[in-house]
Amino acid sequence: MYEKVHLRLTILCAGITAAIMIIMSFSYLYISETGLHKNQFNSFKNDMNTITTNLEGQSVISMEWISKMEAQGNYSFYILDNGIPYLYNQLNTVPDTEYTLFQEALDIYNSQYAVSLSEPFSSFSPYFSFHMEYPFTSPSTGNDYYGCIIEMIKKNANLQIIVLSSLNPLEKQILIQRILFIMIDFFTVFLLGIFSWFFTGKLLKPILENQQKQAQFVASASHELRTPLAVILSSAECCREISPDGQAKFLNIIKQEGLRMSSLIDDMLLLSGSDSKKFPLRVKPVELDTLLLNIYEAFEPIAKEKSISLSLELPESSLPACSCDPDRIKQVISILLHNALSYTETGGFIKLYLSCQKEHFYISVTDNGIGISDEDKKRIFDRFYRVEKSRSTKGHFGLGLSIAYEIMKSHGGTIGVKDADLKGSTFYICIPN
Ligand code: ADP
DSSP states (O other): OHHHHHHHHHHHHHHHHHHHHHHHHHHHHHHHHHHHHHHHHHHHHHHHHHHHHHHHHOSSOOHHHHHHHHHHHTEEEEEEETTEEOHHHHHTTOOHHHHHHHHHHHHHIIIIIOOOOSSOGGGGTTEEEEEEEEEEEOTTTOOEEEEEEEEEEETTEEEEEEEEEEOHHHHHHHHHHHHHHHHHHHHHHHHHHHHHHHHHHHHHHHHHHHHHHHHHHHHHHHHHHHHHHHHHHHHHHHHHHSOGGGHHHHHHHHHHHHHHHHHHHHHHHHHHHHHTTOOOOOOEEEOHHHHHHHHHHHHHHHHHHTTOEEEEEOOSSOOOOEEEOHHHHHHHHHHHHHHHHHTSOTTOEEEEEEEEOSSEEEEEEEEOSSOOOHHHHTTTTSTTOOSSGGGSOTTOOSOHHHHHHHHHHHTTOEEEEEEOSSSSEEEEEEEEO
């Protein structure tokens, strides 16, 4: 389930980003290619302008000049003098394919671009020149070219110059650019995929941990409920089989186990309420010294019964009122005292202490009991965690400290544990001032 959601989120996250990136890079490619074509055509037009001006200034078109122009601009020239191929073209015999190209360029010009003049060229004698540039695709080879027809009347000679420029180099440059972009896009999509996998994994981690905690909680709760339930069922069975006089013992067991189950269910409901943020706090100004005195008085007889000395240390000066839920704080201190009484041997002592510090009220419960190892200190606030299950007395489910932790969290306070001075442990809580 988690893997499926992880994969889907990765695809969604990487997919959307990749789509935006691909659209952007294709738009860039389109703009850049259009610009390249435009620049190339403009540069071709400029060259043709220069060539025409040059031709106008020359009384004789020299062969050197034509070869120089061809080499410079990567152009091909074909000159017709009164319809007859110029000497240059006669000497440098034009290959058939190139001749076909010139013919095609001329045909396309005549059919699509030729300007119809009101009078024939010869009537502009002694001097006239005109040029027209246009892109075209050769019908025979399928290659793209820029073509230019220069019409010129010179000393009654009607010159027609066809100039061709192949677009192959430009198209090659565009192709390389496209391949480069596609490769960059592929690489970026790959990187995006990896990044999204880790990113969504990090996002989902708390959800996964929560899910695992929930599953662990349900498993532990079922396990804890099974024991008293088994005792209740077997006691009920015994009740059926024995005489009414002996039933009282089993009925008492059923009642005790029922109460145990009820207290466990109360604890679980409280924790699930804190998980779903339905943990109502009735905050009001509380005099903590009075609250602690009441708790001390309630626990004193129990401590006496176990021959444990319970003492209370309060500050001498009066304290400011503390904003908290008195019932919840009482619950936390009761959990700590209950634990201290459970894990301290007969003859030991427990100290309840209150002080008001700059930023918080500090309450601690110190015992000289069995103490807690550093390893266990990290885990005792986990739900259902008990140090050596056999060590805990009946009625301890390992939920007390996790409830205390949630209550302190909801108050914006803290709870912690440290070793006591000689032996045992000190649990402390801090309530914001
Ligand atoms: P429990 O209901 O089992 O006491 P808690 O969540 O209150 O559960 O405590 C978790 C565990 O921490 C206990 O099982 C116990 O092993 C240990 N513990 C808590 N308080 C003390 C203490 N004062 N001295 C020693 N061990 C303690």
